[in-house]
Amino acid sequence: MFDIAPDHAIGLYAGLLTLPFALLALRLRSAARGVPGTVLGASVLMAIAGAIHLGLVWTHRGETITALLFVMNGASYVVLSQLYTWRWWRPASVALITATLTGYLGYIVLNFDTPDQVAIATKLLELTTLGLVLVPVRGETLRRRSRWSVLSVALPLMTMVTVSVVWIDDLARPDAQHAHAGAVLQATNDTASPEQVGAAQKLYDETVAAIAPYRDWHAAWAAGYRPGPQNTPSTHWMNQRYVDAGYVMDPRRPQGLVYANTKHGPVLIGAMFQMQHIGQFGPDPGGPLTAWHQHQNICFTPFGVEFSLMTPTATCPLGSIDISVPPMLHVWIVDNPGGPFAVDIDSKVVKQIDQG
Amino acid sequence: MLLLMQSIFWVIAGISAAPFALAGEVFMAGLALLTLLLALGTCMCAIGVLWRRRWARTVVIGLEVACLAGSAVLLLIPLGFNRGLVSILVNVAVPFAVLILLRKDREAFS
Numbered sequence: 450m451f452d453i454a455p456d457h458a459i460g461l462y463a464g465l466l467t468l469p470f471a472l473l474a475l476r477l478r479s480a481a482r483g484v485p486g487t488v489l490g491a492s493v494l495m496a497i498a499g500a501i502h503l504g505l506v507w508t509h510r511g512e513t514i515t516a517l518l519f520v521m522n523g524a525s526y527v528v529l530s531q532l533y534t535w536r537w538w539r540p541a542s543v544a545l546i547t548a549t550l551t552g553y554l555g556y557i558v559l560n561f562d563t564p565d566q567v568a569i570a571t572k573l574l575e576l577t578t579l580g581l582v583l584v585p586v587r588g589e590t591l592r593r594r595s596r597w598s599v600l601s602v603a604l605p606l607m608t609m610v611t612v613s614v615v616w617i618d619d620l621a622r623p624d625a626q627h628a629h630a631g632a633v634l635q636a637t638n639d640t641a642s643p644e645q646v647g648a649a650q651k652l653y654d655e656t657v658a659a660i661a662p663y664r665d666w667h668a669a670w671a672a673g674y675r676p677g678p679q680n681t682p683s684t685h686w687m688n689q690r691y692v693d694a695g696y697v698m699d700p701r702r703p704q705g706l707v708y709a710n711t712k713h714g715p716v717l718i719g720a721m722f723q724m725q726h727i728g729q730f731g732p733d734p735g736g737p738l739t740a741w742h743q744h745q746n747i748c749f750t751p752f753g754v755e756f757s758l759m760t761p762t763a764t765c766p767l768g769s770i771d772i773s774v775p776p777m778l779h780v781w782i783v784d785n786p787g788g789p790f791a792v793d794i795d796s797k798v799v800k801q802i803d804q805g
Numbered sequence: 806m807l808l809l810m811q812s813i814f815w816v817i818a819g820i821s822a823a824p825f826a827l828a829g830e831v832f833m834a835g836l837a838l839l840t841l842l843l844a845l846g847t848c849m850c851a852i853g854v855l856w857r858r859r860w861a862r863t864v865v866i867g868l869e870v871a872c873l874a875g876s877a878v879l880l881l882i883p884l885g886f887n888r889g890l891v892s893i894l895v896n897v898a899v900p901f902a903v904l905i906l907l908r909k910d911r912e913a914f915s
Binding site for chain 1: 806807809810813814815816817818819821822824825830832833835836837839840843879883884885886887889890891892894895896
């Protein structure tokens with residue numbers, strides 16, 4: 450959802466290239482004089498949307514129906530972008546935009562396509578165009594009230610539905626690298642080879658042995674580890690010296706330790722290796738068993754150190770900011786259903802430790 | 806129109822925090838409420854701009870300048886702020902466009 454699909458990039462270039470030509474067309478046409486700004490704005494946005502759809506024809510030429518729909522849709526947008534003086538321009542534009550939005554949602558629900566940045570940006574463009582087409586202009590008396598009513602209901606509703614469907618589809622059908630919401634997993638081979646299984650076991654054994662002294666949290670404190678906020682069942686204790694030094698997957702110097710916050714005090718449940726830079730995944734000796742993960746597009750708030758997920762429209766709740774953190778790899782030294790290198794510790798495991 | 810879209814984006818952001826608040830993130834509940842109030846305020850300002858109210862224009866300009874400044878800071882500092890197409894459109898292009906549209910006809914507002 451937050452990437453640009455390679456076969457959609459051409460649509461973006463086509464849209465950007467069209468912008469100056471659409472503006473030029475408005476300037477050159479005498480009919481554009483006296484036409485309200487909202488109509489002209491809609492004309493430019495429709496020309497861009499048309500170009501995006503026409504641009505996508507080339508990369509979808511292997512899918513006959515989709516390519517045909519792109520041609521029809523793109524051509525209709527381009528034609529309507531120039532017909533703004535036509536009597537039926539508004540109804541025709543509303544029908545085309547609504548049909549395009551509905552069709553796209555149907556496409557992704559039926560799993561014919563997956564949403565990406567070009568698709569979401571195009572949908573936002575179309576929704577804005579819909580608003581510009583619906584908004585009554587000065588001096589217009591015919592159906593003014595009903596147009597305002599439609600605008601105030603239809604636009605928010607269509608935007609909410611579009612964004613919700615895109616988001617639900619993305620969360621419900623993630624690809625292998627986005628199986629964990631809010632994180633991207635390192636690309637690996639599908640099945641671990643015997644050598645990778647052995648390497649993963651070696652890393653696990655070395656880490657368990659190396660962090661054993663930190664079962665006593667006082668030793669961790671003395672080594673420079675400091676806890677983050679403790680209002681959650683488990684807490685990461687980070688060693689800033691090791692983070693700054695940039696040790697790479699060194700079992701004797703893990704950047705973080707993870708403690709369960711129990712009524713008996715902190716109980717060591719794992720270690721965490723972290724790279725220094727965003728996008729820089731660490732070595733992966735165990736293949737799919739030891740894939741690193743990078744938390745990205747999460748909305749972080751310093752108030753209580755809480756998280757939520759960034760929306761498809763790239764917004765976060767007020768008071769929180771969108772951040773990504775460098776790749777990390779956990780090594781869980783307690784029995785974790787997800788495995789010893791899973792992205793997260795199972796909350797039931799932490800609960801059991803607390804009760805035990 | 807852009808203000809209405811912006812308001813809808815904030816409604817979505819506010820609602821998106823609700824599941825996390827229900828899962829025990831208490832501060833997120835407050836932030837969700839604040840975000841929904843911001844969305845409501847933006848919508849009211851949009852109506853104010855439509856009615857050519859000077860207070861609405863002033864508030865909107867302040868809001869958009871704050872949005873642009875916040876986005877600029879987040880784009881400059883290495884926190885991993887999303888630099889995707891949608892993020893640039895929503896967090897930079899929309900506030901910028903609103904400022905451009907409100908810049909020229911100050912006299913039209915009372």
